[in-house]
Amino acid sequence: MELYVAALGFGLVSMSVIAIAAVGFTMQFGITNMINLAYGEVMISSAYVAYYLNKAGISIWIGMVGGALFGAVFSFLLNRIVYAPFLRKGTSHIGMVIVSLAVSLMMANVLLPIVGYYSVSYQDTTGGLLRAGGIVLTTNQIVIIGLAVVLMLGIHGLLRYTRLGKAMRATAANPTLARNCGIPTQRVVDAVWLITGALCGLAGVIAAMNSDSFAIANGAGFLITALAAAVLGGAGQSYGAMIGAVIIGIVTELSAAAWAPEYKEVVAFGILVAVMVLRPQGLLAKRGALAAAG
């Protein structure tokens, strides 16, 4: 029993890391209608930005801000320089997916000779160990959970109560109508890439901290987990992504405790498949949400 309680605590950490990544990914898709498969590579690139800052003697918490800034600027430029021209030419959805896959592969291969194939670690990122009722977490893990909660509340506040958030939702629902109503949709899209890029960068640094040791090859893994949580929750649904992250994070850790740990991701993705069979639109999205985003 003690192990299950501990696993539940670890699940909270995993859930927090996944949530930040998945919400950024799903917002990007929900508002810009772009399935950005380069998301994982932007995450790992941001993790390396923080690594080099950390290596230069800068605190990892400041490095995290550096990673988020990198993610924001890089994602913004990626859209402006690569994706937007293709979209203007009327490239199909599947075509854009292939373009983003190509970007992902190019990034991985460009990064490889720069950062090397070996794993690296941030310095002094563990923090003290705290135990409470069978749950064992480090102070840094608690900070990560807290950060995720603050970010989720911030995203909720942004979408619900701000002019920008309302413009984002309008653009997501019907970009043509939004434009005709006077909403500067291009600027909204730019803002979305900056915000989701920052979330992506932040998630990359946090995921790398969470792993203790990371390498360029981890980018693909980051993407798959974020993608799974986003799809589970309902593509394009920020709150759905949060719920998806909770399920995947907790189930992964509990299944590692209950069953063979090498299959923990199989269990999580098995649940994803089961949900997709029973509710193809995901947990929160309405039927046709994917199409409506266009």
Place this chain on the structure above:
Amino acid sequence: MKFQTAASRRWIAIRAIPVAGLLLLAACGASNTPTGGGLGSGDLLVGVIAPFTGADAGLGPAYYAACLAAAPSINSNGGVGGRQIKCQQFDTRGEPADAVPAANQMIASNSNLMAVVGCTSDEAATVAPIIDRAHIPMFCMTGQSEFNKTNLKYFHRLVPADVYDAFAMVGSALYGPNHAPYKNAALVFGDDIGSQAFVDPATKAFTKLGGKIAINQPIKLGASSYRTEVAAMLKSNPDVILTEALGSAGTYLKEVKTQNGGKMIPFIGTSATIDPTWFQQVRDAIGIDDLLKYYAGVDLGYTFTGTAYSEFLTNLNAAASTFADAPKYKQRGSTLHLYDGIIMTALAMVATNSSDRTVYNPKIIEIANGTNGATVVNTYKDGVAALKAGKSIRFVGAGGENNFDQYNNSQSGYILVAYDKDGNEVTAGKLTPDQTAKLIAAGG
């Protein structure tokens, strides 16, 4: 009924031109394909087929470094009958599904392959038969037991089977220096084919010699964290961890330290953990002090001295201009062995005066094992000189003597090792013949 008109005959003639052209090109291409006599002309290629990306991405560079060091040793001494050696990477990503097309592409696009090196346990079972069918000598870094009695004529293995690596780890746990015998072991091995090969022999040997397996924990390589796995492992209270989880060692061991209140548990690694990439990863994760204090490894008994090793080291350092990390592999066993394998292949070509792989392949083992009265040589230059003088040779290279059996497996003994603060291997102890015999008997 259709009649063949003049126009249709011209059309047939026109269509025949490209066909003839293709036949001509094929004929020209065939001139590069090794045939019976002579060493031929043009560059020769050594294919390095191994993981260069993915969880086991640390393996490929060690093998590539071997080729980069061997090439100048041959090229600066006249090449193979004037032919220069080149090295090329073929990435398997450590996955059989990616390895098969990589092997096929390597063979289809390079008629000048003189040898293939690499083929780790991740992909050897799938690529070795393909390479064998193409009649290309290969030197594989796999310890899988299915190759213990292989019928593949072009397969060569310069390292012992994994069972011996596993026995040596158990020997380190039970008879290693500076600690009382460990009696309660956690087996933490990656879920890949190569790592799992250690589990069964280690379990058998350890339990039959009085030890207990506290937990056998296959872990998913490349996972983002191992918190629950480590909690379960710590709950089983092991006094030692036997491990090979390449690519994930840093993440796992850091978690051990974190959850164990900042204190490590002794851990014993396979010979694959004697690797600069592994050293850096674990050092960065748990700190150099804990790595030096709690790590023990096993390795083949290299001396890292002598003429062959000196030349290897010089060439390896020079290879930094092509591959900056090359010098890091100065004590990596697989790098030493594959370097030797490439040089032995080149010497076999010179000895048979043939670039026909079916002709020089059998000569490789003869040069490695030597025959009665063979002159021992340590470098390619000396080997070529001895061959030209009409002598038979035995090549003893940077990795030491080779003794191939009838299944093309070369065996040698293990030593117990540790790291120094710079990542160099240091000998910590040796297993006595009696201890070795006990381990082998217990492990079956």
